[in-house]
Amino acid sequence: MSDSGVKVLDAVVVGTGMAGLYMIKRLNDRGLNIQAIEAGSGVGGAWYWNRYPGCRADLPIIEYSYSFSKELEQEWDWSEVMAGQPEIERYLNHTADRFDLRKHIKFDTKVTDAIYNEDSNTWTVKTDQGDTYTCKYCIMATGCLNEPNYPGFKNADSFKGDIYHTAQWPREGVDLTGKRVAIVGCGSSGVQTIPELAKQAKELIAFQRSPVFTFPARNAPMNPKFLAQAKVDYSDIRERQRNSEMGVANYSGPRRPKDSNKPKKPRPSKKILDLTPEQRKQEVKDFGINALSAYVDPYFNPEANEIACDLYRETLKDILDDPQKAEALSPKNYPLHCKRPVIDTEYYSAFNQDNVSIVDLRVNPVEEVTPTGLRTNDAEYEFDVLVYATGFDAMTGTLKKLNIRGRDNQLLADRWKDGPRMYMGLQTVGFPNFFTTTGPGSPSVVSNVLHSIEQHVEWIDTCIDYLLENNIKTIEPTIEAEDAWVIHVDKAAKGSMMTAPTCNSWYLGSNIAGKPQGFMPYIAGTKTYREECDEVVAKGYEGFALTS
Ligand code: NAP
Numbered sequence: 001m002s003d004s005g006v007k008v009l010d011a012v013v014v015g016t017g018m019a020g021l022y023m024i025k026r027l028n029d030r031g032l033n034i035q036a037i038e039a040g041s042g043v044g045g046a047w048y049w050n051r052y053p054g055c056r057a058d059l060p061i062i063e064y065s066y067s068f069s070k071e072l073e074q075e076w077d078w079s080e081v082m083a084g085q086p087e088i089e090r091y092l093n094h095t096a097d098r099f100d101l102r103k104h105i106k107f108d109t110k111v112t113d114a115i116y117n118e119d120s121n122t123w124t125v126k127t128d129q130g131d132t133y134t135c136k137y138c139i140m141a142t143g144c145l146n147e148p149n150y151p152g153f154k155n156a157d158s159f160k161g162d163i164y165h166t167a168q169w170p171r172e173g174v175d176l177t178g179k180r181v182a183i184v185g186c187g188s189s190g191v192q193t194i195p196e197l198a199k200q201a202k203e204l205i206a207f208q209r210s211p212v213f214t215f216p217a218r219n220a221p222m223n224p225k226f227l228a229q230a231k232v233d234y235s236d237i238r239e240r241q242r243n244s245e246m247g248v249a250n251y252s253g254p255r256r257p258k259d260s261n262k263p264k265k266p267r268p269s270k271k272i273l274d275l276t277p278e279q280r281k282q283e284v285k286d287f288g289i290n291a292l293s294a295y296v297d298p299y300f301n302p303e304a305n306e307i308a309c310d311l312y313r314e315t316l317k318d319i320l321d322d323p324q325k326a327e328a329l330s331p332k333n334y335p336l337h338c339k340r341p342v343i344d345t346e347y348y349s350a351f352n353q354d355n356v357s358i359v360d361l362r363v364n365p366v367e368e369v370t371p372t373g374l375r376t377n378d379a380e381y382e383f384d385v386l387v388y389a390t391g392f393d394a395m396t397g398t399l400k401k402l403n404i405r406g407r408d409n410q411l412l413a414d415r416w417k418d419g420p421r422m423y424m425g426l427q428t429v430g431f432p433n434f435f436t437t438t439g440p441g442s443p444s445v446v447s448n449v450l451h452s453i454e455q456h457v458e459w460i461d462t463c464i465d466y467l468l469e470n471n472i473k474t475i476e477p478t479i480e481a482e483d484a485w486v487i488h489v490d491k492a493a494k495g496s497m498m499t500a501p502t503c504n505s506w507y508l509g510s511n512i513a514g515k516p517q518g519f520m521p522y523i524a525g526t527k528t529y530r531e532e533c534d535e536v537v538a539k540g541y542e543g544f545a546l547t548s
Helices: 018-029 070-075 085-098 188-200 224-242 277-293 302-319 323-328 347-351 397-401 449-469 479-493 526-538
Strands: 007-014 034-037 111-117 122-127 132-140 162-165 180-184 203-208 214-216 342-344 356-360 366-370 373-376 380-382 385-388 403-405 434-436 474-477 544-547
Touching (some): 007 111, 070 224, 188 203, 188 347, 214 277, 323 356
Parallel strands (some): 111 403, 162 385, 214 342
Antiparallel strands (some): 111 122, 122 132, 373 380, 474 544
16 A cells, blocks of 8 residues: 555456456466455356346356366356356355455445556556555456446336346346336347246236347256266366367267167258258257257358248247247348347247237337336337346447546547457557456457456466566557457458348447447457467567567
8 A cells, every 4th residue: 555545556357257256366376466346246247237037157057167276166066057147146156255356356346447657557546435556457357248238218217117127137136926017128138037027927028129049048957967977077178168169068978868869969060051941840840949050051151041040930930829929029130140149948938928928119119118118109008117138338338438548548438439449359559558358359258258258367367477577567469460450350250140231239339329330259269269369479479569
């Protein structure tokens, strides 16, 4: 602590989700003097805030768990294949306690400013609780999906009932028993919560703008034998994750008995165009709608994509009892694989319940919120509770909201006014010693994000060690390297369904009015990206300017 009450540190870590916790551990193990700052009252980040009913991992939890500690892998027993939010939050609390990380964290505190001082090569970080820290390294572990998006309907504040956002669900929970509930938004969060809300509510109205392609999670209680085998196999699983392009090993362990004569899922390398129409239908019959997510050609071939979309819509007619609901829930006008895959548990069967209805906002858009409900251009709806599942100002929202200033007092939000510019998703020009985990331009949200988090944390930690060992005062990208990386990221996305002309998604920023449009993640794959990151290091931090 300096005489002025300013705490002098090596590093400030902002956020204590999966990235922040691991970052604290690495830097603490290195003996650095650190402070982590957390807006919530507990650890967990996305898994702290998103506690809506039905919230769960969309990957098998064996794959979506920390790999950095063999002890943690062995001692934690997961109870479900796709663990739910409460269990993941418990796991992250256990991680914080097991590695004694809490002592570094200031909870219920929001960072307001992070300002670079050119004379001292330090960052001054201020909080809404009146704290001031100076540090050599400022690390934003604020996540990609942190800033909730509200739709900004006319007269939004006039509603007299309760309003919730899935990304800010109350810790004490919400009792919806016997209530008339409306939900706006049918993306991943809406799809997960609708079946749960439908169980409680007297009546549930889903206001849907874009129907999604969603595939059953096939969650199940964790088989103890499977878990025991996974514990034996963890190092192999992690190795396979590292050698994959999504950070996913597709570990199937001993779940399928060897003598099972159940048909195997279509191989991921299989092309839908290689099958006859009868064979395609037979595969959907054998494996359910999930068969349509397994073919490789719909990812890049519009003709294959359209065949898969048609079959998807056909299948919905069989799943849903009411043809009008099937029509409303049928995704149209954008390709499969354009948005982040949505994984559900009994989503469509919820719409077969009599208490669940759907309003197609493509046909009848919202006009305004009223004191008792919502008015669309053809009807007025009354309800007691309004739930927004309307997503996030993704990837850049939080960073652009803060007063982050680099060299020459430049505001990060100004530098990114036409879209984020980063080198490898790790650093941006003009902001020395300022790092982001899973930033724009890295695989982050188009991979097993925890796998990508661990890779970034390790890269940043190794980089800081290198700087300290070699008495290097600052690191930041060169403008040439950053420009080249932005082009490289754009090129990787070309030809993918994620950038198809009819595709709108938060990857592109198109879910937020006025946000610059551009594909933000890097889709070349985690293995490719890791090799590129390692090569940069091997070449003495190529593309970065280092000053002594
Ligand atoms: P989202 O995918 O952006 O979905 C938001 C939904 O709200 C969409 O249906 C969107 O419609 C609708 N919406 C937004 N503004 C609207 C408006 N003005 N009027 C009407 N509808 C509006 O957000 P999300 O569901 O929260 O998911 C975001 C991401 O979080 C996911 O892609 C995933 O990466 C992550 N997530 C992960 C999990 C998990 O791991 N289990 C769970 C939940 C979320 P349009 O599509 O027409 O814009």
